[in-house]
Amino acid sequence: MIRKAWMIGRAARSGLPLLALVTLSTAAAPDRFDGPVEGARRVGELRLDGELFHVQGLALERTRIWVTSVDEASRKAYLHAFDRRTGRFLRRLELTDGVRYHPGGISISGRSIWVPVAEYRPRSSAILIEVDADSLKVRRKIPVADHLGFVAASGNTLVAGNWDGRLLYIFDLARNAPPRTIPNPSATRHQDMKFAGGQLVAGGAITPWSGAVDWIDWPSMQVRRTLRAGAIGPIRPIGRGGPYTGEGMAIEGRDLYLVPEDGPSRMFHFRLDAGEDRPA
Numbered sequence: 001m002i003r004k005a006w007m008i009g010r011a012a013r014s015g016l017p018l019l020a021l022v023t024l025s026t027a028a029a030p031d032r033f034d035g036p037v038e039g040a041r042r043v044g045e046l047r048l049d050g051e052l053f054h055v056q057g058l059a060l061e062r063t064r065i066w067v068t069s070v071d072e073a074s075r076k077a078y079l080h081a082f083d084r085r086t087g088r089f090l091r092r093l094e095l096t097d098g099v100r101y102h103p104g105g106i107s108i109s110g111r112s113i114w115v116p117v118a119e120y121r122p123r124s125s126a127i128l129i130e131v132d133a134d135s136l137k138v139r140r141k142i143p144v145a146d147h148l149g150f151v152a153a154s155g156n157t158l159v160a161g162n163w164d165g166r167l168l169y170i171f172d173l174a175r176n177a178p179p180r181t182i183p184n185p186s187a188t189r190h191q192d193m194k195f196a197g198g199q200l201v202a203g204g205a206i207t208p209w210s211g212a213v214d215w216i217d218w219p220s221m222q223v224r225r226t227l228r229a230g231a232i233g234p235i236r237p238i239g240r241g242g243p244y245t246g247e248g249m250a251i252e253g254r255d256l257y258l259v260p261e262d263g264p265s266r267m268f269h270f271r272l273d274a275g276e277d278r279p280a
Contacts (some may be wrong), residue, residue, distance in 0.1 A: 033210050033228040035080065036244050040227065040256060040270040048082050050089025052263030054241025055104035057150065057192050058086065059113065059255060061133070065267060067248060067259060068103035068115060077103040077117050079131065087147050087267070093136045097127055102237025105192030105248070108133060114158060116148035120164035123147065128171075144179075149201075154195035165190035165204060168221075185221050188212045192249040199224070203249035203258070211243030213256065227272075244268065 036042060046065075052224055053069040061068070065082040070153060077100070081090040095117050111133045118126035126148035130139040144160070148169070152161040155271040158171035169179040184190065188211070190204035200216040211229040216222065233241030241261050248259035248267075256270040 024205075032207075033230045034266070035230050036232070037055075037213065037226075037230075037256065037258075037270050039070070039273045040226040041273075043255075043269040043271050045269065046087045046267045048087045048089070048259070048263075048265045048267060050080065050082060050092075051189070052080060052265045053078070054262050055259050056103050057115070057261045057264055058257060058267070059106045059108045059194075059253065060248045060250045061108065064090065066106060066107050066108070066113060067265070069263065070102050070120070072120075073099045075120075077101045077151045079106070079113065079115055079136075081104065089107040091136070093131065095129055095131075097129075100125065100127060102147075102149075104148060104271065105190075107151055107153040107194055109153035109155060109195075112139065112153070114151045115159055116144075116151050118149065121147065128160060142171070150191060150193050152193040152195050152200055152202075157195075157221040157254040159193065159195075159200060160194065161190055165202070182221060185216060186212075186214045186223050188214055188226070190214070191247055192247075194251055196251050197253075201251050203229075203245035203250075205243045208242060211245035213245055213249070 051069040055069050057068040063084050065084050067079050067080045077095040078092050080092045080094055097117050099119050100117045102118045102120040106115045113131040113133050115129045116126050126140040126144045132139055147163045148160045151158055156173040160169045165184050168182050168184050173178045178271045188204045188206055190202040193200055193202035200218050203213045205211045209231040213227045214223055215225040217224055229243050229245040231243050244258050244260045246260055250257045254272040256272055258268045259265050
């Protein structure tokens with residue numbers, strides 16, 4: 001979810017043509033990290049064989065890959081399922097809800113897939129949708145008076161982030177109470193977040209050409225580790241790439257999975273160095 005408006009707005013304010021700004025930025029950025037992911041080695045990649053639009057979120061099961069994408073031209077939100085071994089497309093579910101057509105980063109807890117679907121603008125509205133992972137039936141919808149761009153789920157706890165993840169909404173599904181809000185302790189513009197090993201692991205963008213993966217203690221919300229990430233391919237809006245961590249992210253122990261490209265997409269598999277998946 002690296003915003004097209006981000007680059008366009010900066011170009012307009014500076015008076016530079018967009019292409020010149022992109023070229024200047026990618027060539028001279030002082031904080032640019034040129035490797036894929038710091039402290040990780042690339043194990044492989046899997047091409048996702050099916051129609052995908054602007055990718056937003058990633059979640060993994062033993063046999064399936066779940067990806068959310070937004071069809072900006074048709075204003076539609078989708079949840080896609082792929083075979084984890086072959087990358088073959090299996091099925092998809094449309095989750096558009098009126099003016100809310102932007103799905104975000106997703107999480108699986110038990111047999112539920114949690115997907116935020118929001119208006120495509122900050123400070124707007126969203127719904128958190130619980131989808132049955134077997135039948136793809138919608139179990140419930142939770143309205144929120146803000147744009148939500150991702151959600152991490154663990155049992156009765158949901159942690160969702162608004163536009164660029166500046167504010168986190170904490171839901172306790174066991175209580176009939178409004179969520180509490182806390183500021184995001186990281187400067188990373190998180191796009192996908194997961195509960196993993198008693199921590200929150202979140203990936204996102206820092207600039208259009210760089211990103212990061214953060215490990216945040218739960219529930220103290222202290223950032224324990226950050227790994228930098230570089231860009232893949234031409235950056236948006238000229239190309240379909242961006243930071244490796246700029247869109248879908250999933251983690252299983254020391255195995256990190258990323259889907260940074262719009263369709264046609266690939267899922268990249270990285271192995272973290274020993275110790276990178278736990279606090280220092």
